[in-house]
Amino acid sequence: MSGSQGKFGGRRTTIYDIAQIAGASPSAVSAILNGSWKKRRIAESTAKRVIEIAESEGYARNLQASALRSDRSNVIGMIMPKYDNRYFGAIAEQFEAKARARGLFPVITCTERNPEFEVAAAREMIGYRVDCIIATGATDPDRITRTAAAAGIRTLNLDLPGREAPSVISDNYSGARDLALLLLDKIGPTRGPLLFLGGRGSDHNTAERIRGVRDAHEARGLVIPDSHVLTCGYASYKAQRALDTLAFDVPAALFVNSTISLEGVARWMRSKGQTRPFGCFDWDPFAALLEENVGMVKQDVTALVSTIFDRLDDPPGQADVTQIPCILCTE
């Protein structure tokens, strides 16, 4: 009853098998089963017969062979850093849904924020002759673009921009400025400046968010000193350690650059018995419920992903950046 079926994989059904059974030629069967039969003037009766046989034989088209011959794999690849937060999880789900809706097979691979893995993953995808690669939150998107371009494969950047391919990203500046204003107004003008925590100083989004936070301070007649900008990386333990080893008192409120860093902040608050109102540039349903939460900036994943799929159609050779507004979630 188990592990039955043709012993060792008992050779899969091919178009030749079906052609034989149907008394037709392999070409006809191929055309019928890939849908191009109407253009090839094949009688509807033949098509019906072949389709029925294919179904009853459990035929599954060999997509490797198909892609090899037609030079269109119908696979779309996505490279992303992690699956461990709601933002990237939501992107993955949306990406799959949208890809399928377009008749493409989605392949996602996660590269742990390691530029070497990013290029390795791109190479692998090139090997499978994907039609397009979307680099999400890539550390070095342009390197991916160049690697892929050498094989004639186009790339698009999501979440973090590159200079050599079109990018779709959030409006980090405005989102961060609005959240910082909210925080500053919450604690009152005399208790600033905020502490900015998390992310990489070298990455575009973090830089833009810092700019937003800076301008928010200025708008309230404050200045955020460099000592208050801790771009300690994304890992949660790094944020916790940064707070633990801070040379001055932890400021009255925190601007946290991702939920991952926020994990470290929350652990710091627990372990020290301290508490600070915070805002976070990122969203998580449970983090939103924490007492100390003042507001979270949720990136508009649906808009980001549908915009990137729109870009899929337009001619290659561009490298513009599209910014999508964020959603500020308070309470």
Next chain:
Amino acid sequence: MSGSQGKFGGRRTTIYDIAQIAGASPSAVSAILNGSWKKRRIAESTAKRVIEIAESEGYARNLQASALRSDRSNVIGMIMPKYDNRYFGAIAEQFEAKARARGLFPVITCTERNPEFEVAAAREMIGYRVDCIIATGATDPDRITRTAAAAGIRTLNLDLPGREAPSVISDNYSGARDLALLLLDKIGPTRGPLLFLGGRGSDHNTAERIRGVRDAHEARGLVIPDSHVLTCGYASYKAQRALDTLAFDVPAALFVNSTISLEGVARWMRSKGQTRPFGCFDWDPFAALLEENVGMVKQDVTALVSTIFDRLDDPPGQADVTQIPCILCTE
């Protein structure tokens, strides 16, 4: 500067191109570039020369062609329900890491807990001739197994067991029993029974967890009536609605069957201004920090995934179930 490289994909380099440049035959180049050249008596000098040319030409082996010819795709597929929680996110990451460590290319696809999508995804993977499919948390794993078996592809079940392929799952019974005992002891014997909330009554894991919760009650001289077992599904709004429309007072403590359901519980507590200690069979770093949290059962993802990869090696035709102990996280 952008979109350069051979106009429209300017034909990718093949072994024939390299053979020509190196003054060797395509067979030699093939053998050299796929590593089998040592067995094929090819001079090291030739190998070095070819490898250098391949590198400088940016050669990427066409894995479609390779798989077609050799009938080994080196692709391993995973079907999973969602990416929207830490459990599945962690499984995805571990799966990718382990697959890569074995030289396999991981492909994950998410099916929204829809049995039709599950089979469609399996078919697609069969089309790509994956070497193996791992069905994670599948609604109907046996249907996937049968579909794949018809094409000579083996499957393994993770998280939810099937009857027709080997399964690796958590020890749901013990985990749930321990957590229920913790909750009952927390609120004291007179304030039971608990309310069990979330999941599908039809799924094996939920049934086992209910059995554990039942036995925990019994061990404390209590009985949990059927009215207190609300398997309302996984979506968070369903849990919230179930609490909103409860015909009796919400019990003193809640046993929540997943973090997704817990989102609904947390929202209910906020919206009603009510509060209840809860335990959750699932783990999330922020949920763990909620005031009302008594304990969370964390499934041992590392053990689950490495065990499933061990099963990959043993002979087909089995359908045993391996249970992995859970980790109870308190505080």
Next chain:
DNA sequence: ACAACATGCTACATCGGTTGAGCAACTAGC
């Protein structure tokens, strides 16, 4: 000097679809 063997390669059929070219058979038009 010649068999016996090792060394380093090449030729070619093959995997399973795809697709342009082309061929019968039949119908319509004049």
Next chain:
DNA sequence: GCTAGTTGCTCAACCGATGTAGCATGTTGT
């Protein structure tokens, strides 16, 4: 009756990599 056009199919050359069978050489043994 003959050409032109349509319909319904088949032929065969691919796509790029793989691996078996085999063919020149060079080396050793007697």
